[in-house]
Amino acid sequence: MKKVVPFSKALDSALYGAKAVGLGDAVRAGLVVPPGVVLSGDLVEAIAAGDTRAMARLAKAIAPLVPPFAVRSSAVDEDGAAASFAGQHLTVLNVFTAADVPQAVREVWWSANSDAAITYRQRVGLFTRPCVGVIVQSLLEPRVAGVMFTENPITGADERVVEASWGLGEAVVSGLVIPDHVRLDRAGLVLEHKPGRKHIAVRALPNGGTFEDAVTPELQTAPCLEPAQLAALGALALQCEKVYGPRRDIEWAWQGDALYLLQCRAVTTGKARSSARPPGPVPRDPTTALQRVTLFADMDRRQAEQIGRLLKERRFAKGETVILEGSGGAAVYLISSGEAIVSHNGAAVTMLGPGDHFGEIALIDGGPRSATVTAATDLVCYGLTFWEFRPLVERNGTIAWKLLQALAQRLRAAEKT
Numbered sequence: 001m002k003k004v005v006p007f008s009k010a011l012d013s014a015l016y017g018a019k020a021v022g023l024g025d026a027v028r029a030g031l032v033v034p035p036g037v038v039l040s041g042d043l044v045e046a047i048a049a050g051d052t053r054a055m056a057r058l059a060k061a062i063a064p065l066v067p068p069f070a071v072r073s074s075a076v077d078e079d080g081a082a083a084s085f086a087g088q089h090l091t092v093l094n095v096f097t098a099a100d101v102p103q104a105v106r107e108v109w110w111s112a113n114s115d116a117a118i119t120y121r122q123r124v125g126l127f128t129r130p131c132v133g134v135i136v137q138s139l140l141e142p143r144v145a146g147v148m149f150t151e152n153p154i155t156g157a158d159e160r161v162v163e164a165s166w167g168l169g170e171a172v173v174s175g176l177v178i179p180d181h182v183r184l185d186r187a188g189l190v191l192e193h194k195p196g197r198k199h200i201a202v203r204a205l206p207n208g209g210t211f212e213d214a215v216t217p218e219l220q221t222a223p224c225l226e227p228a229q230l231a232a233l234g235a236l237a238l239q240c241e242k243v244y245g246p247r248r249d250i251e252w253a254w255q256g257d258a259l260y261l262l263q264c265r266a267v268t269t270g271k272a273r274s275s276a277r278p279p280g281p282v283p284r285d286p287t288t289a290l291q292r293v294t295l296f297a298d299m300d301r302r303q304a305e306q307i308g309r310l311l312k313e314r315r316f317a318k319g320e321t322v323i324l325e326g327s328g329g330a331a332v333y334l335i336s337s338g339e340a341i342v343s344h345n346g347a348a349v350t351m352l353g354p355g356d357h358f359g360e361i362a363l364i365d366g367g368p369r370s371a372t373v374t375a376a377t378d379l380v381c382y383g384l385t386f387w388e389f390r391p392l393v394e395r396n397g398t399i400a401w402k403l404l405q406a407l408a409q410r411l412r413a414a415e416k417t
Contacts, residue, residue, distance in 0.1 A: 002040060002042050002043040002046055002054060002057070003015065003039075003040040003043060004037050004038065004039050004040070004043060004057055004058060004061040005037065005038055006036075006037055006038075007020070007023045007024045007026075007027040007033060007037070007038060008024060008027045008028060009024070010023065010024035010038040011024060013076065014076060014131075015041065015133065016038045016039075016040055016041075016074060016133040017041070017073075017074030017075050017131075017132070017133035018074070018076075018265075019072070019073070019074035019133075019135065019263065019265065020038040020074040020133050020135050022244065022263070022265065023036075023038075023135065023261075023263070024038070025243055026240075026243065026261050026264065029239070029242075029243045031236075031239060031240075031243070032258060032259065032260050032261060033137075033260060033261050033262075034070075034137045034138050034139070034140055034260055034262070035065055035066075035137065035138050036065065036070075036135055036137030036138065037061045037062060037065070037135075037136050038074065038133060038134070038135055038136075039058065039105065039133060039134040039135075039136070041075075041076060041131035041132050041133050042131075043057065044105055044108070044109050044132050044133065044134045045109060045132075047105045047106065047109075048106045048109040048110070048312045048313075049309065049310070049311070049312055050312075050313065055102050058101065058102060058105070058136075059098060059101075061136075062098050062101060062136055063098065065136070065137075065138050066138045067095070067096060067097055067098060067138070067139075068094045068095055068096050068097075068138075068139045068204060068208065069094075069095040069098075069101060069104070069138060069139055070091065070092070070093050070094075070095070070135075070137045070138075070139045071091070071092040071095055071101060071104040071105060071108060071134060071135070071136050072091045072092075072108070072134070072135040072137070072263075073090060073091070073108045073111065073112060073132055073133075073134060073135075074132070074133035074134060074135050075130055075131065075132045075133065076130075076131040076132075076133065090107055090108045090110075090111035091108075092104040092107055092108065093139060093168065093170065093204070093209075093210050094204040094205060094208055094209050094210050095139075095208060096207055096208030096209075097208075100208065101136060105134050105136075106312065106313060108132065108134050109132050109134075109312065110312065110314050110383070112130040112132045113130060113330055113331055113383070113385050115323050115324055115327040115328060115329050115330075115331075115369065118327075118328040118329060118330040119328035129385075129387040139204060140168075140253050140255045140260060141204060141255060142167065142168065142169075142253035142254055142255045142260075143166070143167075143254055143255070144164055144165065144166055144167075144229075144253070145164070145165070145167065145168055145169035145172070145251075145252065145253035145254065145262075146164035146165055146169055146172045146179055146180075146224075146251075146252065146253075147162075147163050147169065147172055147173060147249065147250065147251050147252070148161065148162045148163075148233055148236070148237060148249075148250045149161040149248070149249055149250070149267060150237045150241055150246065150247060150248045150250070151246065151247045151248075151267065152183070153249075158186065159183050159184060159185055159186070159191060160182075160183065160184040160185075160186075160233070160234060160237050161181070161182070161183055162180075162181075162182040162184065162225070162230070162233055163179040163180065163181060163182075164179055164180045164182070164225050165177050165180065165196065165198045165201065165224060166198055166201035166215055166219065166224060167201030167202050167203045167213065168201070168202040168203065168204070168210065168253075169202075169251055169253060169262065170202040170210065171200060171201060171202045171212075173251070176200060176202065176212065177196060177197065177198045177199060177200060178196040178197045178198070179196045179198065179224075180194065180195050180196045180198070180223055180224050180225065181193075181194040181196065182194070182225065184230065184233070184234050184237075186234075186238075187234070188230070188231050188234030188235070190227075193223065195221045195222065195223055196221070197220055197221060198215055198219070198220050198221075198224070199214070199215055199220050200212040200213060201213045201215050225254075229254060229259070232259050233252065233259070236250065236252065236261065237250065240261070243264075244264055247266060247267045248264050248265070248266065248267065249264070249265050249266065249267045250263070250264050251263040251264075290304045290308055290311075290334065290382075307384075307392065310384055310388045310392070311334070311382035311383065312382065312383050312384075312385075313336075313380065313381070313382055313383075314333070314380075314381050314383050315378070315379065315380050315381075316338075316378070316379040316381070317375060317378060318375055318376065318377050318378050318379075319374065319375060320374070320375045320379075321372065321373075321375075322358075322373040322374065322375060322379070322381070323358070323359055323369050323371075323372065323373045324369060324372050325343075325344065325345075325368070325369050325370065325371050325372040326368045326369060327368060327369050328369075329359055329368075329369050330385050330386040331359060331383040331384065331385045332357060332358070332359040332360040332383070332384050332389055333357060333358055333359050333373075333381040333382070333383050334355075334356075334357045334381060334382045334383075334384070335352055335353060335354050335355065335356050335357070335358075335379065335380075335381055336354060336380040336381060336382055337354055337379070337380045338353075338354075338376070338377040338378055338379035338380055339351055339352065339353045339375075339376040339377050339379070340352045340353075340356075340358070340373050340374060340375055340376055340379055341373070341374045341376045342358065342371050342372070342373050343371060343372045343373075343374070344370070344371045344372070349371065351376065352373070357406075358371075358373055359373070360389075360406070361407070364407075
């Protein structure tokens with residue numbers, strides 16, 4: 001059921017994820033939220049796979065929104081009572097044009113299928129196929145932003161704890177500054193107001209992405225928030241408790257005279273992160289990429305096209321770790337362009353290029369990654385996740401036989417070293 005809806009119609013967490021439904025609850029309760037839309041998990045997967053009709057539906061839905069955009073994950077099992085995926089799932093800030101949004105959606109989808117997220121899933125007993133809703137919002141340009149806990153996360157005291165810094169809230173949630181620290185009682189009375197050292201502010205670049213802007217010396221230790229703003233945050237905490245219940249972790253921002261709610265979730269220990277990726281579109285031709293891969297070389301065109309529809313493009317910047325030795329894994333990768341270095345126990349083993357594949361061993365035995373792969377250049381891959389890979393091998397004897405041959409070759413090479 002591929003859907004894209006405004007926040008007010010995001011009602012089903014099984015379709016859109018708890019974070020998106022939470023923003024829907026906020027809008028329905030009259031809280032001020034930056035305008036945006038929510039994509040269901042199956043629509044996100046279709047966009048990640050390059051489905052043109054899905055991307056057209058996305059383009060139509062975000063046309064009324066004012067760019068730039070913030071693109072955030074809202075996985076179905078994200079930030080629940082038993083587990084938090086903060087720090088695993090991606091947030092892409094300052095997506096400059098509507099044409100750039102599909103690539104940002106693809107990166108968010110991949111973050112839920114990354115080795116880091118899969119390792120965490122295995123550790124907390126959630127090794128199931130991720131369903132990743134996505135939130136697309138107009139990006140604010142706040143003067144000050146941060147987080148607020150409706151209960152002291154350290155002591156458990158019945159008080160509000162506010163952390164604030166200049167610019168976008170990423171400076172706070174990513175730990176880039178020592179933020180202002182404020183404690184309020186339930187009535188909004190200031191119990192403690194300790195200025196931080198806010199030497200940078202995260203701001204939007206004119207053409208997309210963000211940068212760390214140096215803060216002038218006189219503002220580095222100056223309080224970010226005035227008494228009236230603190231009072232408004234106290235009122236927001238009460239509203240959020242009324243809508244969502246106690247023990248909330250709230251992300252907020254002040255733009256002009258307006259206080260915006262960005263996110264409200266159960267108190268957890270982690271924070272979301274943002275990430276940059278190599279800019280510019282990459283032509284999507286997974287079928288051609290498949291035909292250059294030994295594992296799939298004997299497929300006829302129809303078989304290759306069937307498999308090609310399962311592949312999702314993923315890009316890595318030069319120097320970025322693609323897979324990490326010892327981590328869990330849920331994807332095999334086919335290199336379309338660029339080069340990658342394979343290393344084992346810290347020593348380089350080989351160089352991979354277009355037509356090569358890697359990552360299949362961990363998918364077969366369910367064990368950890370046997371090697372580290374690092375992008376030697378900007379790298380374009382097509383990934384096939386465990387959820388599609390295993391049924392594919394079970395149904396196709398040709399692929400299974402070629403996989404056995406590839407593993408035998410690796411075993412012989414290992415015996416010679």
